[in-house]
Amino acid sequence: MAQEQKSLIARFFSYRESAIFLALILLMISVTIFAPNFISGSNLYLVSRQISFVAIVGFGELFVILTGGIDLSVGSIMGLSGVISALAMAGQQPIWLSVLLGLFTGLACGLLNGVLISYVRIAPFIVTLGMQSFARGVILIITKGWPVTNIPKPFLIVGQEDFLALPIPLWVTIFLGVIAHFVLSKTTFGRRTYAIGGNEQATFLSGINVKKIKVFLYMISGFMAAVVGIILVARFNSAQADTGTGWELDAIAAAVIGGTSLSGGSGSILGVIIGAAIMGVIRNGLVLMRVSAYWQTAVIGVIIVLAAVLDRIKNK
């Protein structure tokens, strides 16, 4: 019996994510001690919804970072996709078509990113920095800075209602997370994604169309950002011109805290979820403990670097 327990513990620690998972549990316990209402149902509900949004954008970012790339444009893509969907809905288009248009916007931005990176060979940092500014600019041109309103009532369910007592965005996260995990761990596409991060040149010389895969990866990132951007329209009953500003950093932070290596080759969907949860719990805990909002930003910064330091020590 004792032996069996030991092997269970050993198995638990054989997973990369186990250490940060423990950190998350410890964090939740300590927040509960200082602010007992953290553990209340209504608070956890709010936290899980916030975590969901960051996690989904983080999934897309993960795909890109796994190959050693980066996507700085996800925040603006969120905003643009949301605005396009909202405008379509406000213009009396059917909801399904409006959502598709939003998703298509995300895919198109990702395609453009991917083509410029793969085929024109411009550094991902530059291309997506440009896209960040460009997409945000397009939002402002279209909306002149005003929110898009007149969102049809039935659509608001997606951002505001529950299914089986859990917020719908959380279900979306679970759904997309399971698919993304499956793609990364069970398919040739996932294997090749990790391979490119491990050694791009060797992957190419093994007969794998690296450029094509990279284009798909940036499209996935754009798609995930669009999903969140569209749900946020339902959440706030409008599309705001500044939606998504700064989210690329949260998405990257979720991935890094979750153990993703920025040089590529290692990271997981589970890690991103835990990383997003750690950030969400800290933000929420600080609010509950009545710590100034200014401190939140500083603390998150410390956590990101701390996560990278711990990863370095673990790998030594």
Next chain:
Amino acid sequence: MAEPLLQLKKICKSFPGVKALDEVDFSIQEGEVVGLLGENGAGKSTLVKIISGVYMPDSGDMIWYGNRFSLKSIMDAQEKGIAIIFQELNNCPNLSALENLFLGREIRSKTGVVNFRAMKKKAEEIFSYLDVQIPLTTPVGKLSVALQQMVEIGKALLTKAKLIIMDEPTSSLTDKESRKLFQIIKELKAKNISVIFISHKLEEVFDVTDRIIVLRDGRRVGELETRSATRDSLVSLMVGREIQSFFSSRSKTAGTEVLLKVENFSGPPNVSGVNFELHRGEILGFAGLIGAGRTELALLLFGAEQKTSGRMFLQGKEVHIRSPWQAIEHGIAYLSEDRKIKSLILPMTVQENITMSIHSALSGFFGVLNKKKEREIADSFVRLLEIKTSGLDQVVNNLSGGNQQKVVIAKWLATTPSILILDEPTRGIDVHAKAEIHKLITDLADKGTSIILISSELPEIVALSDRVLVMHEGRVCRVLDKAEISQENIMGAVFSG
């Protein structure tokens, strides 16, 4: 005998799971050249890393001119006068030869500004002493490996090194460049500078060393004066048993059916107008200097680079190959010359590396990998090639060079190629693994695979090839038939162009 420059006594060093060095003794006199021999994993690299301050020994004494000492870092070692030239050259490729030479030791004027004029003068002195022409302002990454090495040697001279360690310095040099290096080693010796020389090429060790120390499995198994050493005695010391024949030779002769015909192939950077035919089951050797266009031609054939002109026929039918995946579909495989940079995904497992090029055969609906089938295939190759690994899930970075190379070979055999291009298939791997790979190459050819063998090791080309093509400055300058193949004939063609 005079007091040794450096003496090591009972040095031990362990890494998790391995005893890398076990009570190793070592000594070197002033102005002596000592060869360090052993299979991969014998402990040579660990030993020189201890001497150069990269590792600290677990136990044992280090003595410099009769005084005990210890090193905490490479900087410590440099201060003492010990310089090491790593196999993977340690320079900043984007900086010029001049900047690399003086990196961290820049000559400054009183105001703290770098005094380029003084540095340039000093650099010219050093390079003229070494008798090499090195453009001082070109980024070193654009120089040949041989010249980059000269910059490293220049660096060692600049720091007034008493002992220079060279870890496989000739592994990417041509014969001519190697000879130049040996000349310089002799000059260093005359200047009373000591050299520790590591190489897998026995001829070189005979050429340049005074004394040879052989390591095996972390122990010192022998020490011989070079004069009295023989090839057989060294090989048997290294492997711990007598090896029957050093090179295997062909039992069958190649067929006459033309499998591949290449017409007027040209492409970047310098390949121009190459024509040749490859027969079924033939081993076609490609000889030439580094930069003669052999690797470059292989990359064109494999579709990794785009040709500017030329046609290619497989069994008489013209094919158009513009990418490696198209090449693989046509049954062409290319084992690249640099396994760590161009062949392996080091952080991935043995299994994942072996199946890299056969994903489509292993996946069904939606690209889902059939992991059971994948495991079976990987396992069959691990057995076939006798790859020494703790398991299929072992990360390839943890394997020895020879076993890593076998993983790459397995990757390409898994694609069941009809044409296998091998670019330096035995570079930097130990004698034993080398013999196994030679046997494998001949077995494959006997079974009908056509092989293009690019190698800078003439004995390898001579022993294995059915025909040899000699390349010079991007062109094929000579074709040697079986009867004409000899080291002398090849060298003659290589240098006459």
